[in-house]
Amino acid sequence: MSDTHVIEQVIASPDQDAVDGQTTYCVGCGSCAYLDPAFRIAKSVDGCYSVSVNGQVRDWSAVERVCPFAASTNEDELGKELFSSQTGVQHNQYLGYFLNTYVGYVQADGWRSRGSSGGLVSWTAAKMLEDGLVDAVIHAKDGPDPEHMYTIQISHTVDELQTGAKSKYYPVEMTEALDYVREHEGRYLFVGIPCFVKAVRLLRREDPILNERIKYCIGLVCGHLKSDYFAKAEAWESGVPLDKIARVDFRHKTPGSPASDYAVEVRRTDGGQPVIKRTAELSVTNWGLGYFKYNACDYCDDVLAETADVTFGDAWIPKYVSDGEGCNVIIVRNQDVLNLFERHMDELVLHDSNADEVYQSQAGGFRHRRQGLAYRLHVHEKRGEWTPTKRVKPSLEGISEQRQIIYAMRTTLKNESFVAFREAVDAGNFDVFIKHMRPYEREYRHTSIPFQKRVLHKCKKIIKQCLQIIKHR
Numbered sequence: 001m002s003d004t005h006v007i008e009q010v011i012a013s014p015d016q017d018a019v020d021g022q023t024t025y026c027v028g029c030g031s032c033a034y035l036d037p038a039f040r041i042a043k044s045v046d047g048c049y050s051v052s053v054n055g056q057v058r059d060w061s062a063v064e065r066v067c068p069f070a071a072s073t074n075e076d077e078l079g080k081e082l083f084s085s086q087t088g089v090q091h092n093q094y095l096g097y098f099l100n101t102y103v104g105y106v107q108a109d110g111w112r113s114r115g116s117s118g119g120l121v122s123w124t125a126a127k128m129l130e131d132g133l134v135d136a137v138i139h140a141k142d143g144p145d146p147e148h149m150y151t152i153q154i155s156h157t158v159d160e161l162q163t164g165a166k167s168k169y170y171p172v173e174m175t176e177a178l179d180y181v182r183e184h185e186g187r188y189l190f191v192g193i194p195c196f197v198k199a200v201r202l203l204r205r206e207d208p209i210l211n212e213r214i215k216y217c218i219g220l221v222c223g224h225l226k227s228d229y230f231a232k233a234e235a236w237e238s239g240v241p242l243d244k245i246a247r248v249d250f251r252h253k254t255p256g257s258p259a260s261d262y263a264v265e266v267r268r269t270d271g272g273q274p275v276i277k278r279t280a281e282l283s284v285t286n287w288g289l290g291y292f293k294y295n296a297c298d299y300c301d302d303v304l305a306e307t308a309d310v311t312f313g314d315a316w317i318p319k320y321v322s323d324g325e326g327c328n329v330i331i332v333r334n335q336d337v338l339n340l341f342e343r344h345m346d347e348l349v350l351h352d353s354n355a356d357e358v359y360q361s362q363a364g365g366f367r368h369r370r371q372g373l374a375y376r377l378h379v380h381e382k383r384g385e386w387t388p389t390k391r392v393k394p395s396l397e398g399i400s401e402q403r404q405i406i407y408a409m410r411t412t413l414k415n416e417s418f419v420a421f422r423e424a425v426d427a428g429n430f431d432v433f434i435k436h437m438r439p440y441e442r443e444y445r446h447t448s449i450p451f452q453k454r455v456l457h458k459c460k461k462i463i464k465q466c467l468q469i470i471k472h473r
C-alpha cells in the first residue's frame with residue numbers, strides 16, 4: 001500500500017469487520033469532487049454517498065488537503081486559526097474553542113414548532129439574511145424524488161429557508177451546491193454536520209472563491225450520519241410499503257411528551273394519509289444501536305462541529321428534556337454570532353450553560369467517539385491496517401473488557417443492519433430484518449445494560465401492556 005495516496009485509502013480501506021460497501025472511510029461530502037472532476041460522488045449499494053476516481057487526477061495532495069478524513073489538519077488546528085484570537089475565548093477538549101454556551105429556544109413566530117428542537121438553526125440563518133450578514137444559505141431541503149428525499153440546496157429568502165427546517169438523518173452531498181457558489185457571487189452561510197463543516201473550512205484554505213464567499217458556518221451536533229436505508233426502514237416499519245414512501249419527516253413533534261419522545265411522519269406517494277409513528281415503537285431508531293451508520297462516522301472525533309461559528313444540538317438533559325417543544329444546546333465560537341443574539345434577544349429564551357452541561361448532553365456520543373474510537377483504532381493497528389489520523393490515539397488504556405466488547409458489538413450491529421435490510425428487501429418482508437437483528441440486539445443489551453435495569457425495563461413494559469389491555473376493554 002506504500003504507493004497508495006492517502007485519499008485512496010480513505011475511499012477503500014480493508015476493514016475486515018465490514019460488509020460490501022461499508023469498507024470506506026469516505027463520508028461522500030464531495031469536497032474532493034469540487035476540486036477535481038476525476039472524483040465522482042454516487043450512492044453505493046448501501047445507500048451511502050461515497051466517491052470513486054475516474055480519470056486523471058490533477059493534484060492528489062490538494063484533494064487530500066480538503067478531505068475531512070485525509071487531511072493532516074485537525075479540528076483543533078482549524079479552530080485555533082479561526083477563533084483563538086478573539087477576546088474571552090476558551091478551549092475545551094470536547095467543545096473546541098468557544099466564547100459562550102447556552103441552552104434555549106426561539107419564542108418568536110413558530111420557529112420552534114417548525115424546527116427539530118428549539119428552532120435556533122433556522123432562526124439564526126434567517127437573522128443572518130435579514131441583518132445582511134449573508135445573501136444566501138446552503139442547507140438540506142426537500143429533494144426531487146423518493147430516492148433523493150433531501151439534497152443540499154441554496155435558500156435566498158426567509159420563506160425559502162423555513163421550508164428546509166428540521167434534521168435530515170439522510171445522506172447528502174454538497175458538490176452541486178458548491179458549484180453554484182463558485183458560479184454565483186455573494187456571501188453565503190453553510191449549515192452542516194461536523195465533517196461537512198470541516199470540509200468547507202479545508203476547502204476555503206484551498207480555494208480563494210469559497211474563502212471569499214462562504215462567510216459563516218453553522219454546525220449541527222452529530223451522533224452519526226445515516227444511509228438512506230434508515231428512512232426506508234423507518235417508513236416500512238411504520239407500515240408504508242417501500243414503493244409508497246414519498247418522504248420521511250424524521251422529527252415530528254408529539255405535544256405533551258418529552259422532547260426525546262418524538263415521532264416520524266411518513267408521506268406517501270399514493271395520496272394516502274401520512275403515517276405518524278413514535279420512534280420509541282420502532283426497532284430501527286435506537287441511535288445507540290447505530291443501525292445504517294456510515295462507516296466513516298466511527299472514525300470521527302468531532303461531535304460538536306468544532307470548526308463552526310456556532311453549533312446547535314438537542315438539549316436532552318434532565319433539566320430541559322421534559323419540555324416537549326424542544327430546546328437547543330448552543331456553543332458560540334464567533335463574536336458576530338454573540339452580537340446577533342444580543343441584537344435580537346427579545347425573540348429568544350437563552351439560559352447560560354457551561355462546558356460540563358454541554359458535554360453531559362452528548363455524553364454517550366463522546367464515549368463512543370473518543371474512548372470507543374481509541375479502541376477501534378487499536379484493533380486496526382493490531383491488524384496492521386491503515387486508519388485516518390485522528391486526535392484520539394489507538395489505545396486500550398482505561399477501557400474495561402466489558403466496554404471493549406460493547407464497542408466491538410456496535411461495529412457488528414452496524415454491519416449486520418445493512419445485511420439484514422437487504423435480506424428483508426429481497427424477501428419483501430420487514431420481519432426478516434427484525435428476525436436477523438434480534439440475536440445481535442439481545443446479546444448487545446445483555447452486555448451493555450446491567451441486570452437490574454433490564455428487569456426494571458421488562459416490568460415497566462409488562463405494566464404498560466396491562467394498562468393498554470385494561471384501557472381497550
Ligand SMILES: Cc1cc2nc3c(=O)[nH]c(=O)nc-3n(C[C@H](O)[C@H](O)[C@H](O)COP(=O)(O)OP(=O)(O)OC[C@H]3O[C@@H](n4cnc5c(N)ncnc54)[C@H](O)[C@@H]3O)c2cc1C
Pocket residue numbers: 111114115116117118119120121122123139140141164165166167168169170172191192193220221222223224225226312313314315328362365
Ligand atoms: C445526521 C444528524 C445527526 C445529528 N445527531 C445529533 C446528536 O447526536 N445529538 C444532538 O444533540 N443533535 C444532533 N443533531 C442535531 C439535531 O438533530 C438538530 O438538527 C439540532 O438540534 C438543530 O435543531 P433546530 O430546531 O435548531 O434546527 P431547525 O430549525 O430545525 O433547522 C435545521 C437546519 O439544519 C439543516 N439541516 C438538517 N439536516 C441537515 C443535514 N443533514 N445537512 C445539512 N443541513 C441540514 C436544515 O436544512 C435546517 O436549515 C443531528 C443532526 C443531523 C442532521
